[in-house]
Amino acid sequence: MTVTVDAQAHQPPTDLVEPRSLTEASEIERWAAEIRRLARDRDAVVLAHNYQRPEIQDVADHTGDSLALSRIAAAADASTIVFCGVHFMAETAKILAPEKTVLIPDARAGCSLADSITADELRAWKAEHPGAVVVSYVNTTAAVKAETDVCCTSSNAVDVVASVPADREVLFLPDQFLGAHVRRETGRENLHVWAGECHVHAGINGAELTARAEADPDADLFVHPECGCATSALYLAGEGAVPREQVHILSTGGMLDAAKNTTKRSVLVATEVGMLHQLQRANPAVDFRPVNERAACGYMKTITPGSLTRALREGRDEVHVDAATAEKARASVQRMIEIGRPGGGE
Numbered sequence: 001m002t003v004t005v006d007a008q009a010h011q012p013p014t015d016l017v018e019p020r021s022l023t024e025a026s027e028i029e030r031w032a033a034e035i036r037r038l039a040r041d042r043d044a045v046v047l048a049h050n051y052q053r054p055e056i057q058d059v060a061d062h063t064g065d066s067l068a069l070s071r072i073a074a075a076a077d078a079s080t081i082v083f084c085g086v087h088f089m090a091e092t093a094k095i096l097a098p099e100k101t102v103l104i105p106d107a108r109a110g111c112s113l114a115d116s117i118t119a120d121e122l123r124a125w126k127a128e129h130p131g132a133v134v135v136s137y138v139n140t141t142a143a144v145k146a147e148t149d150v151c152c153t154s155s156n157a158v159d160v161v162a163s164v165p166a167d168r169e170v171l172f173l174p175d176q177f178l179g180a181h182v183r184r185e186t187g188r189e190n191l192h193v194w195a196g197e198c199h200v201h202a203g204i205n206g207a208e209l210t211a212r213a214e215a216d217p218d219a220d221l222f223v224h225p226e227c228g229c230a231t232s233a234l235y236l237a238g239e240g241a242v243p244r245e246q247v248h249i250l251s252t253g254g255m256l257d258a259a260k261n262t263t264k265r266s267v268l269v270a271t272e273v274g275m276l277h278q279l280q281r282a283n284p285a286v287d288f289r290p291v292n293e294r295a296a297c298g299y300m301k302t303i304t305p306g307s308l309t310r311a312l313r314e315g316r317d318e319v320h321v322d323a324a325t326a327e328k329a330r331a332s333v334q335r336m337i338e339i340g341r342p343g344g345g346e
């Protein structure tokens with residue numbers, strides 16, 4: 001089955017995104033104190049994904065990538081998890097911590113990549129390939145995870161696919177760029193890749209990457225494998241345009257580790273621009289620059305200081321996953337954690 005995804009159709013409506021963030025230091029300080037008080041009163045822990053607005057990242061108890069945050073949610077003492085990220089991430093936290101109340105500050109925070117395949121479409125694809133093993137990236141809904149044999153992150157996708165016996169077909173979804181990366185690394189012919197994509201990462205292209213790399217030939221390149229430019233980065237390295245050791249294909253968690261250890265003065269970063277805040281904090285001496293400064297996820301930015309305040313005051317929006325779906329989805333997530341080094345997903 002071939003599916004064409006219209007990236008434009010998956011852009012969040014512009015009226016979802018509240019343009020104004022807090023700007024004055026005193027205003028941010030007052031708001032942050034109020035958030036901490038409300039979280040204490042509600043017995044809540046606040047988690048923020050690396051792509052959130054800077055003030056949300058700074059006020060959170062923990063900032064990180066999707067899987068790392070879900071694991072923190074499961075281990076937390078707090079009875080309520082406030083997940084500042086997109087909906088599938090909050091669902092994953094609920095799958096791993098079913099006894100806790102999970103809130104997302106704005107339930108409209110979706111994900112174009114997770115939306116690129118539904119559970120019905122996956123069932124139809126499976127029917128075309130009976131006996132195939134389904135490997136899904138963590139950017140999927142709970143319903144799709146429930147139809148999945150093993151989930152994977154960008155850090156362990158190659159290990160997960162390599163763990164499937166060579167004579168079994170593999171259905172890999174939903175990201176075509178990560179799928180291409182896995183096919184290249186495993187050399188596997190019987191790997192079928194769903195043609196999904198994230199509109200933000202697909203918009204970071206090879207031409208921009210080439211221009212930036214040529215302008216700053218000594219810079220390291222940090223590239224998320226969901227990027228349209230991941231292939232270009234490897235091609236540039238193969239051609240000798242950029243030394244192979246300067247190209248790092250990394251999950252967002254892997255980028256943070258690499259940021260702390262880099263010896264370079266500048267690093268070009270190919271992923272959502274919210275990541276730069278964490279990287280700069282991890283190593284202030286390095287100049288981290290985006291390959292595409294317009295690569296901002298509108299869904300992530302639906303979470304605002306105002307919506308986080310409302311979530312804590314009013315206890316909304318609560319995330320529910322029905323028990324049967326959660327149980328099946330949990331099994332595919334647990335298998336992922338057992339294979340290779342899963343890292344943290346997006």
Ligand code: SF4
Nearest residue numbers: 111112113198200297
């Ligand atoms: S940046 Fe991440 S959360 Fe936003 S649409 Fe892309 S994959 Fe989904």
